[in-house]
Amino acid sequence: MSEMFCYQCQETAKNTGCDTRGVCGKSPEVSNLQDLLIYLLKGVSTYTEMIRDMDGEVSRDVDVFVMKGLFSTVTNVNFSADDFYDWIGEALEIREELAGQCQELYREKHGEEYTGDLPEAATWTPDSDEDIEEKAKEVGVLQTENEDVRSLRELLIYGLKGIAAYADHAYILGHEQDDIYEFMQHGLAATLDESLSGDELTNLVLECGDCAVDTMALLDEANTSTYGHPEPTEVDLSTDDRPGILVSGHDLKDFEELLEQSEGEGVDIYTHGEMLPAQAYPAFKKYDHFKGNYGGSWWKQKEEFEKFNGPILMTTNCIVPPKDSYKDRIYTTGVAGFEGVSHIEDRPEGGSKDFTPVIEAAKKTKPPQEIESGSVMTGFAHNALSERADAVVEAIQNGDISRFVVMSGCDGRFKDREYFTEVAKELPEDAIILTSGCAKFRYNKLELGDIGGIPRVLDAGQCNDSYSLVVVAKKLAEAVDADDINDLPISYDIAWYEQKAVAVLLGLLAAGVKDIKLGPTLPAFLSENVTSVLVDKFGIAPTSGVQEDVKELMA
Template identity: 45%
Template sequence: MFCNQCEQTAKGVGCTVMGVCGKKPDVAALQDLLLHAVKGLSLYAAAGRKVGVVDPEVNAFTVEALFSTLTNVNFDPQRFVPLIKRCVELTARLKEKVAAAGGRTDFSDPAASFQPAADLAGLVKQGEEIGGAWDKTADPDIQSLQQILIYGIKGISAYADHARILGQEDDQVYAFVHEGLAALANKGLGLNDWLGLVLKCGEINLRTMELLDAANTGAYGHPVPTEVPLGHKKGKCILVSGHDLKDLEELLKQTEGKGIYVYTHGEMLPTHGYPELKKYKHFYGHYGTAWQNQKKEFAQFPGAILMTTNCIQEPQGYQDNIFTTGLVGWPGVKHVKNGDFGPVIEKALEMPGFAEDEDKGTVMVGFARNAVLNVADKVIAGVKSGAIRHFFLVAGCDGAKAGRNYYTEFVEKVPQDCVVLTLACGKFRFFDKKLGDIGGIPRLLDVGQCNDAYSAIQIAVALANAFNCGVNDLPLSMVLSWYEQKAVAILLTLLHLGIKNIRLGPSLPAFITPNVLNVLVENFGIKPITTPDEDLAAILGK
């Protein structure tokens, strides 16, 4: 196997024996094979659009399939078999439609004519032989840009799938996913072509996050500032981790009146700010963090655990009360089908639950763009008066490396006249810090999940308009942590928007060559993090 798609990749180069995340070689091979098959499907989808052939089923399948290959989404080899076979079926059907419409179908790339082996062992062997979807014979810098594109497209697919589930779609998103994957078969593209596709990936991801924002706020209302308990109530309980708001809503509906409290974990914390979710009286509080203590937290949780979308660590081997939904899968972990959370509820009722109430304080969530812009006049006045000197967006993914303590220390050392905005699971290094306020504006503002980077962007744009300047001219610095492919897509969006001087850590992506890194440094001023003291001094000029 060879996998370098996440930040924790072995030795900063690539995992070759087993993934640091827990991914085994057979799963890595099957994910590579599925990506190869989707590349073939994309060739016909891109050709079909040129002659007016667009297949909604192909669109939906494409993002679902790519989403399943993200870090920590699906580690169950058996669940890749039907995905691969379905991809080949859709490819054959689409090829016929394109041919009938007079479109091109004579592709020489092996992905276009891929046929799967008959059994799991054969599929794994095929995946091992094919490897990653980028061109291993190309110039290293082109390979690097192809990998950036692939991982960015995977991030787009995750957000697009979430949005689609809630009824928000835009064919330009699917069209780009197919265009980008089809381009991998074109050996005539040069460095500038690939760089253009990479930046377009950022543009399309912005649209995708806009769709997801519209999906979430349309279904559940705009988040409002909400105080969330970190303790628990005596009684039966279910813990929900991951990202999927629809799954949470359905669980809340099905647990209503059953004497079960529902708690959030990890990236589900911001869901307490949505009016249509917080209305459920048994939706109580937040339990645990997101990464460094997850195994301990899950092992100690006295109820059922529901993991939606990609979650942080492989759960197999230390709990029998864990359930998954959607694309999520690990060998031996029970999977909820057709939105029926009955088995989860039954498990929660079987388990002891919490023996007594416990108060562990609270945290505030719900500072998405509407909430922040509703007090924009106070923010602007604070900046003009000098009460607010600087804004820091300290955001991104969490991970296991010790170097991630940087972000906790950074936030702790941010001066009292500065405001910290945060989003995504990286905030769990410091989300419960009591930083006080400036003129009634909290110094720590939780904007939401990783996809709520869209909200953060809208806040920055609104402030820039208010001060009649560009985003890069604002007293705003971005200090980001990355871990997986959604973070790649968000970073590309920021580059597409021309945002400069981003500090990125805890380490730079293994798939970026020195030459490509130089382009990013020269054009966008991307900097690796150093130490909190050095970076704060450099940003604040002292």
């Protein structure tokens, strides 16, 4: 019997599933506790569905807890067993309160107690930590025996995890939508419903795609209304001679508060990984101690963090188990966590997080070791591209631009991801790459030139900024009077790694995009039959040979 089972990320062992320890580094204990938390969130959602059906109100605290609980189980977010024990305890308390609220509403409506059937996830109660440990081993992915049902349920859950991550960033900036919270809970509860057919589950997966687009739009509004629209920005890759703090992850609010609190303290702030797009927001450019970007993709952090010398703030996911040589310089915050690593507590209501420990630690360190020089461009989100729409349309009509190739998504450690670098090199000089997410680190430093002043790599930003690419496609369709988004000179060659990329993929499908190439492997959680549906209905295909794929992308 395996110690765990997880196949939610692209790097899962042998592309079938991690069963002894996660390739990401999570232990069997943490993996199983994550499964149990998801199981209890399904039980919580069973009650919230019942409460809403009876015209009752679900508290915002419950909505936020479910969202953050989902986010905490995304790959490379939290590796701390203690945190998951705490969240499991909180889930049990919330579920008990909701059960009481359900009974009260039912009595008001029917004059009697509710005695109907409930799924075990809504009723199971542990008597000890040992009960929790044993139950955590029983409620994972493989509990669903039918492979196709399991595949659709997991596809839905992973999409919900991605939505939760984006919704959490928007929530932190004060932007929320009831229907997004409600769909997360509706989807979770649906995975316990044995009566749902394959078609009904498939429809829920597509609804998840619609919700993903809505959530990314909400986050786009949150980011741009708070910090301004990203501007095309040339980002320095060198370092200065003062101590620095390196910020990784995705959260812009954390970044803002750190900039404010570190101003005048004699330390510089650098971005890393998916924080690179923060360089393009106008609100951050006023800080003189905000420097350039250090390093590249998340998976190189063991080497890069060691050379940075100063403290590293992990605002969200993308942490990998740190080396002892810099473990004492890592700080997590939000739902991110790792055992033995310092954690910055959540901000009090109406207040800010206190980043004093990070700033004071930085003052005692050496300046970063320079690992590269030069610059990269970022900031080509939908507003910046809309301002250049006339030039883009003219370049298309003149034949200067033959095609746009969307190469968004995630990066990863495996050697076969060099495919995306080679595709970028192989594309003809009249093709432009549209990108977002950390996939860009495979090619954003290549000397690919420009077309009439338009860079051949247009970086829209973080993975959630894939929404910008949907907006751009729709605006381009209007500009050239195309009836179907698939009639545009745009091809899709998408890299995936974790669950936010799943949400983006479902969002593209919901937007009507077809013939997406997906790699470097198809997800292990897609059964043969579910894969066939995606191929037949949407034309999804695995990446293959570079030259063969480039010919198809350019066709």
